[in-house]
Amino acid sequence: MTSLNKITDFRRPVAINLANRTAASACDDCGARRHGLCDALSDDEVGFLFRAAQRQTLPAGTVFIEEGEPAAYFYNVNSGNVRLFKSLPDGRRQITGFAGPGHFLGLAATEKNVFSAETMEPVRLCRFSRAAMLSMFAEYPILERKxxxxxxxxxxxxxQQMLLLGRKTAIERIASFLLSWAERQDVCASGALPKPHSSLTLPLSRTDLADYLGLTIETVSRSLSNLKREGLIEIPNIHEVVLxxxxxxxxxxxxxx
Amino acid sequence: MTSLNKITDFRRPVAINLANRTAASACDDCGARRHGLCDALSDDEVGFLFRAAQRQTLPAGTVFIEEGEPAAYFYNVNSGNVRLFKSLPDGRRQITGFAGPGHFLGLAATEKNVFSAETMEPVRLCRFSRAAMLSMFAEYPILERKxxxxxxxxxxxxxQQMLLLGRKTAIERIASFLLSWAERQDVCASGALPKPHSSLTLPLSRTDLADYLGLTIETVSRSLSNLKREGLIEIPNIHEVVLxxxxxxxxxxxxxx
DNA sequence: CGTGACATTGACTAGTATCAACCAAAGTGG
DNA sequence: CCACTTTGGTTGATACTAGTCAATGTCACG
Incomplete structure (x- = not known):
């Protein structure tokens, strides 16, 4: 079914040497294989991507896209989470989103990056040059559609986030966030509320939360405490919340x- | 300017196709012919769009896309300005953007509209059904890329707007807005500041401004007054500001x- | 067991919202 | 043509949410 032989005949580009693995099997182990871009592709198509990509493993806290720098690459996250943000010269920061396995980075890129990206934990990702993206688009137009x-x-x-940042109160922002995060985690039916007592894991620090919701860490903490006091949530530990x-x-x- | 410039270059020699003369000439008079989607197309291609479109003329203040309603159509603005917004049940409103001639509406549409659109003045637009869009995509893949x-x-x-709403003060929001609006108006070189004394026209009411910047009309008014008092701007009349x-x-x- | 990073809580402040008065321009109708 | 109303904007007084500053608490780790 898949033309694995042909694929493995080709010479692989630099990056990390995956030794005796074929492209397809390497991608099969990848957290992104059934998500995002890669999910749109067949095994041999994904093999094409595999050869176009440079694979990287980055430690936590690495800023691998820097706002204002020339935008040389596009990325696809394989494992781990990444925060995307914009900053003001005086240090104020707004996190514009988070990217997990399967997320594609570089959509909002012009010649210069318009945001920064930093790993929140050890992260593996596939990196594509502009040229590689071009050839991929040419080869598989479905990618463009995707x-x-x-x-x-x-x-x-x-x-949604603009509405939240522009018009919601602190407590509303926290409640909105908890629900959206629960949905992201559960991948539950659209519109459906998570069932009571569903526990969610927040891999974010309070600082991240504050910078994402346009608040301070103190206000985040107080709002969470309020929700706890009112009996709407439980906070077993810093990184866990029960709805x-x-x-x-x-x-x-x-x-x- | 736009992101994938190097990847997508749509300019083509203009070819007059007699078969589509009606359409082409009709579109020639259109404010959107040299902007947005239509700018990516040759005359006969635009003729195809012309035949697929239903043209509408709407009076000021018409809500023609309503959040939560089934998303039946896509739109391309020909003339006039439109505000896009999301609302909370208690009436709070966040304007997420404005759309003028050449702007395409419906990008953020799923089965249900996720935002509302209201004309700010008399507006002419081209309306496309979902089916029409699909056939257009099939016929002219370049549209998808565009x-x-x-x-x-x-x-x-x-x-940018998330950074503004989440982290900037009132006066910073107003200053940011004035500059970005000047840029939009002048279509000046990217990054360049508008020259001093360049006058800009604000077709927005203070209410629109407030709902766009996540402020109240009073704060908008006060911030503008502050900038005037400090000699950074002049306000000849309600709808005009001189930088x-x-x-x-x-x-x-x-x-x- | 001490140290440091991160979170919570408290006291106080600042910035923006709210409420209200006032103003100017643009209808409206006698 | 001129009062009267309406609409949208500005300005002032006050309230309140969220920010700031600071002390305390908690947990992981050497």
């Missing part, structure tokens, strides 16, 4: 009247 | 240290 889908989805998220009354959270998040 | 560019540019804008010291405005907008 990227358009991704971009449109990003736009939807962005607009006790998702409906009540939703009422707060959407400012139900 | 849409990707548009979407990517929108993403860049969105991220006296763009550099000073820029220092405020970007929080220069």
């Amino acid at each position: 990227l358009l889908d991704v971009a449109m989805h990003e736009l939807v998220i962005s607009q 006790l009354r998702p409906q009540a959270l939703s009422d707060i998040a959407e400012a139900a009247v | 849409l990707l560019d548009v979407a990517m540019h929108e993403l860049v804008i969105s991220q 006296l010291r763009p550099q000073a405005l820029s220092d405020i907008a970007e929080a220069a240290v």
Whole structure:
């Protein structure tokens, strides 16, 4: 079914040497194989990507895209989480989003990067040069279609976030975040509320949360404490939150009247 | 300017096709013919679009896309300006952007509209059904690529706006807005500041401005007054602002240290 | 067991929202 | 043509949310 022989006949580009693995099997082990761009592709198509990509493994806290620098590469996250952000000269920071396995980075890139990206934990990713992207588009137009889908989805998220940042109160922002994060984690049915007592893991620090929601860490902490005091959530530990009354959270998040 | 410039170059020699003369000449008069999607197309291609489109003329204040309603159509603005926004049940509103001639609407659409659109003045637009869009994509894949560019540019804008809404003070938001609006108006070289005394027209009410910048009309008014008092701007009348010291405005907008 | 990083809580402040008065321009109708 | 109303904008007084500054708490780690 797949033309593995042909694929492995070709010489691989530099990057990390994956020794005696074939492209397809290497990608099979990848956290992104069934997500995002790669999910749109067949095994031999993904093999093409594999050969076009340079694979990288980065330690936590690495800034691998820097706002203002020439935008040389596109990235696809294989494992680990990444924060995307913009900064002001005086240090104020706004996190514009998070990217996990399968997420494609570089959509909002012009000649210069317009945002920065930093690993939140050890991260593996595939890196593509501009030229590689070109040839991939030429070879597999479906990628373009897929990227358009991704971009449109990003736009939807962005607009939600603009509403949150521009018009919601602190407690509403926290409630909104908890619900959206639960959805992201559960991949539950669209629109459905997470079931009560569903526990979610926050790989984010309070600082990240604050910079994502346009608040300070103190306000984030206080808001979470309020929700706890009101019995809407439980906080077993710093990186875990249990949603006790998702409906009540939703009422707060959407400012139900 | 737009993101994938190097990848997507749509300029083509203009070829007059007699078969589509009607369409081509009709579109020639259109404010959008040399912008956005239509700019990517030759005359006969645009003729195809012309036949696929339903043309509408709407009075000021018409909400023609409503958040939550089934997303049946895509739109291309021909003349006039449109505001895009999201609302909370209690009436709070966040304007997520404005669309003028040549702007394509519907990028952030899933099955349901995720935002609303309202005409700010009399508006003419081309309306496409979902089916029409699909057939257009099939016929002219270049459209998809162009849409990707548009979407990517929108993403860049969105991220800037998130930084503004999440982290900037009132006065910084106003300064940022004035500069970006001047750029939009002048279509000046990227990064260049508008020259002093360049006058800009704001077709927006203070309410629109407030809902776009995540402020109240009072704060907008006060911030403008402050800038006037400090001699950075002049306000000949409600809908006109003269930038006296763009550099000073820029220092405020970007929080220069 | 001490140290440092991160989180929570408290006291106070600042910036923006709210409420209200006032103003100017643009209708509207006698 | 001129009062009267309406609409949108500005300005002032006050309230309140979230920010700032500071002390305390918690946990992981050497």
